[in-house]
Amino acid sequence: xxxxxxxxxxxxxxxxxxxxxxxxxxxxxxxxxxxxxxxxxxxxxxxxxxxxxxxxxxxxxxxxxxxxxxxxxxxxxxxxxxxxxxxxxxxxxxxxxxxxxxxxxxxxxxxxxxxxxxxxxxxxxxxxxxxxxxxxxxxxxxxxxxxxxxxxxxxxxxxxxxxxxxxxxxxxxxxxxxxxxxxxxxxxxxxxxxxxxxxxxxxxxxxxxxxxxxxxxxxxxxxxxxxxxxxxxxxxxxxxxxxxxxxxxxxxxxxxxxxxxxxxxxxxxxxxxxxxxxxxxxxxxxxxxxxxxxxxxxxxxxxxxxxxxxxxxxxxxxxxxxxxxxxxxxxxxxxxxxxxxxxxxxxxxxxxxxxxxxxxxxxxxxxxxxxxxxxxxxxxxxxxxxxxxxxxxxxxxxxxxxxxxxxxxxxxxxx
Numbered sequence: 238x239x240x241x242x243x244x245x246x247x248x249x250x251x252x253x254x255x256x257x258x259x260x261x262x263x264x265x266x267x268x269x270x271x272x273x274x275x276x277x278x279x280x281x282x283x284x285x286x287x288x289x290x291x292x293x294x295x296x297x298x299x300x301x302x303x304x305x306x307x308x309x310x311x312x313x314x315x316x317x318x319x320x321x322x323x324x325x326x327x328x329x330x331x332x333x334x335x336x337x338x339x340x341x342x343x344x345x346x347x348x349x350x351x352x353x354x355x356x357x358x359x360x361x362x363x364x365x366x367x368x369x370x371x372x373x374x375x376x377x378x379x380x381x382x383x384x385x386x387x388x389x390x391x392x393x394x395x396x397x398x399x400x401x402x403x404x405x406x407x408x409x410x411x412x413x414x415x416x417x418x419x420x421x422x423x424x425x426x427x428x429x430x431x432x433x434x435x436x437x438x439x440x441x442x443x444x445x446x447x448x449x450x451x452x453x454x455x456x457x458x459x460x461x462x463x464x465x466x467x468x469x470x471x472x473x474x475x476x477x478x479x480x481x482x483x484x485x486x487x488x489x490x491x492x493x494x495x496x497x498x499x500x501x502x503x504x505x506x507x508x509x510x511x512x513x514x515x516x517x518x519x520x521x522x523x524x525x526x527x528x529x530x531x532x533x534x535x536x537x538x539x540x541x542x543x544x545x546x547x548x549x550x551x552x553x554x555x556x557x558x559x560x561x562x563x564x565x566x567x568x569x570x571x572x573x574x575x576x577x578x579x580x581x582x583x584x585x586x587x588x589x590x591x592x593x594x595x596x597x598x599x600x601x602x603x604x605x606x607x608x609x610x611x612x613x614x615x616x617x618x619x620x621x622x623x624x625x626x627x628x629x630x631x632x633x634x635x636x637x638x639x640x641x642x643x644x645x646x647x648x649x650x651x652x
Contacts, residue, residue, distance in 0.1 A: 350388030
């Protein structure tokens with residue numbers, strides 16, 4: 238019997254590798270030919286079968302992972318393709334929107350240098366820049382300067398021209414200093430040059446300090462101190478009050494006092510009578526606005542109704558009553574002949590040579606036998622009626638100012 242050659246591990250693995258892909262029935266023959274011997278070949282085949290059975294799940298698992306990766310890769314490729322299509326659609330949509338006409342706000346009104354218009358001018362510019370999505374300070378400042386025109390003694394135009402000149406000089410110095418051929422002096426000038434306005438805030442500060450007589454807070458305090466409701470609606474008054482109160486810097490207690498003082502007296506009284514009395518500024522505003530609105534709604538034209546005191550009934554004047562106001566007016570007259578008040582030169586008794594007491598000619602006052610009082614009484618008893626009153630009036634006009642004033646006092650005391 239021939240000797241069985243020794244079987245090494247390398248030989249068994251080599252045989253196993255060769256047997257992969259062969260059927261189980263062929264394993265024994267293959268190993269017999271490889272190692273030479275029925276028993277050893279059979280044992281080697283059994284070992285290979287065990288190894289293949291043990292490693293089969295791993296092979297299957299690796300194949301599954303490969304298939305899963307391939308599936309996920311395909312899904313990612315599909316999603317990438319879809320995202321690319323969506324991006325293309327968004328780009329087309331954005332391009333279509335860019336071709337549509339854009340809403341462009343109106344530019345702010347020009348600034349004429351008046352102090353009371355500074356705040357409104359700067360606010361309008363800020364809103365315009367937001368609407369136009371303009372954030373560059375340089376362009377903002379140049380645009381603002383282009384809107385400054387005219388004014389008293391051309392103040393707005395002169396200031397804007399001066400600022401534009403400073404900006405142009407700064408740009409020229411920096412441009413020359415940045416050239417490769419710049420001299421040492423030009424470079425030094427560029428390094429020491431100061432930009433007129435580095436930011437928009439700096440421009441606002443310069444504009445306010447030049448054109449405003451007072452700071453915003455001082456201006457608001459002055460306006461608030463003079464603000465009263467008068468013929469305004471309470472809504473108009475409150476809106477104006479709120480605008481000044483924001484910048485005035487006063488505390489709520491003081492603002493409450495100023496708001497109440499500025500209300501129309503009648504409306505203020507109604508607010509106090511409608512208990513409970515408001516204690517805070519907001520409570521006062523709410524109460525005043527509510528009462529004002531209710532008061533105006535009762536009128537045919539609510540927007541034109543004003544707070545007014547009830548008018549007293551007109552008194553019918555007695556035609557026969559003595560006109561005290563007329564007498565007072567007469568006393569204000571002054572004669573240019575005798576320089577005495579109470580009559581004109583045409584009525585002057587000194588010039589006409591008549592008695593100062595009775596108004597008759599032929600004697601003077603110190604020789605007059607009658608008196609003003611007896612003259613009035615005699616006229617009443619003899620004449621009476623309207624003609625008597627007219628006669629009395631003619632007599633009174635010739636009295637001295639002292640006599641007329643005494644009569645006014647007597648009439649005021651009643652008959």
